[in-house]
Amino acid sequence: MKNALITGITGQDGSYLAEFLLEKGYDVHGIIRRNSTTDPTDRIKQLLDNPNIHLHYGDLSDFSNLTSLIQQTQPDEIYNLAAQSHVKVSFSNSLYTTDINALGVTRLLEAIRVLGMEEKTRFYQASTSEMFGKVQETPQKETTPFYPRSPYGVAKLYGYWLVRNYRESYNIFGCNGILFNHESPRRGELFVTRKVTKTLSEIKVGIKKGPLELGNMDAKRDWGHAKDYVRGMWMMLQADHPDDYVLSMEEQHSVRDFVNISCKHLGFDIEWYGKGIDEVGIDRNTGRTIVQINPEYYRPAEVETLIGDCTKVKTELGWKPEYTFEKLVEEMCESDLKLTMEKKNEFVY
Numbered sequence: 001m002k003n004a005l006i007t008g009i010t011g012q013d014g015s016y017l018a019e020f021l022l023e024k025g026y027d028v029h030g031i032i033r034r035n036s037t038t039d040p041t042d043r044i045k046q047l048l049d050n051p052n053i054h055l056h057y058g059d060l061s062d063f064s065n066l067t068s069l070i071q072q073t074q075p076d077e078i079y080n081l082a083a084q085s086h087v088k089v090s091f092s093n094s095l096y097t098t099d100i101n102a103l104g105v106t107r108l109l110e111a112i113r114v115l116g117m118e119e120k121t122r123f124y125q126a127s128t129s130e131m132f133g134k135v136q137e138t139p140q141k142e143t144t145p146f147y148p149r150s151p152y153g154v155a156k157l158y159g160y161w162l163v164r165n166y167r168e169s170y171n172i173f174g175c176n177g178i179l180f181n182h183e184s185p186r187r188g189e190l191f192v193t194r195k196v197t198k199t200l201s202e203i204k205v206g207i208k209k210g211p212l213e214l215g216n217m218d219a220k221r222d223w224g225h226a227k228d229y230v231r232g233m234w235m236m237l238q239a240d241h242p243d244d245y246v247l248s249m250e251e252q253h254s255v256r257d258f259v260n261i262s263c264k265h266l267g268f269d270i271e272w273y274g275k276g277i278d279e280v281g282i283d284r285n286t287g288r289t290i291v292q293i294n295p296e297y298y299r300p301a302e303v304e305t306l307i308g309d310c311t312k313v314k315t316e317l318g319w320k321p322e323y324t325f326e327k328l329v330e331e332m333c334e335s336d337l338k339l340t341m342e343k344k345n346e347f348v349y
Helices: 012-023 042-047 063-073 087-092 094-114 151-170 192-205 226-238 255-266 311-317 325-348
Strands: 003-007 027-032 053-057 077-080 122-128 173-179 212-214 244-247 270-273 280-283 289-293
Touching: 003 012, 003 063, 012 027, 012 042, 012 226, 027 063, 053 063, 063 094, 077 094, 077 226, 087 094, 087 151, 094 122, 094 151, 122 151, 122 226, 151 173, 151 244, 173 226, 192 212, 192 255, 192 325, 212 255, 226 244, 226 311, 244 311, 255 270, 255 280, 255 325
Parallel strands: 003 027, 003 077, 027 053, 077 122, 122 173, 173 244, 212 289
Antiparallel strands: 270 280, 280 289
């Protein structure tokens, strides 16, 4: 039985990866941070009765703790998914973002090295398309120059290069997954995609009266499903040789596209009026404004467009996505509509 250690196991990707690895017969260890106000295991509650899952308190800021956990669990594979993962938040929390997203990678790789586990443990680093930032080439692939436009992107780029350095210097089997945007019903509510499906569901059910407030409607991203992407992470660590791979859908959609599909699925007939910060989305059925622009949601430095070329991972590892963009959006809408209906019923009774 293989043994895996997942940092960030309670996040969107971590929860799907844990499910995937358990189905593959792995013994799965996950690092969680203690939280006195909320249950950190909410996304993995359905897994906690499985005898092959084990949770450990830890933090990427604590080298001795990480070293002890790796020595204790003796993982064949480490998946580093923990991060301060919100791009906009990284501008106001740049030092914390750097400590976790950059130095956290250093601590994990150093722990592998000082424990002498270079030959045993394979390492996956969650890199990101945000490292491309100010686009130098379209579409973006593994050889595209990086130009990050946020503290988040800069910190992730540090981690990316460190993995390559430890791979070349210490022969650690380290892979960077340069993942483009990937979503799911488990996406955090502060992220724009989940904010869209959750808020529109609340408006539909009548819990929320005010409109959905968004920033740059014309920002374009390459959106896929987290389930497809965690499968790609695993495939990277099963390869004969370590390398870096882009995972993407190879298609681009704007925030407006995401809103339009969500509205259609939830029964809104949206029509857009105005331009820039004065733009609004009105439901033709009721005449209500259901979307409006809030300048506070614009980033100090915006990444306008990202689209990936994942030819390499398709050719070398045989990965391909199973979800379409439309199927992803519809699944998120259905999930949030169900959760909102349950919330309304609880309130009524």
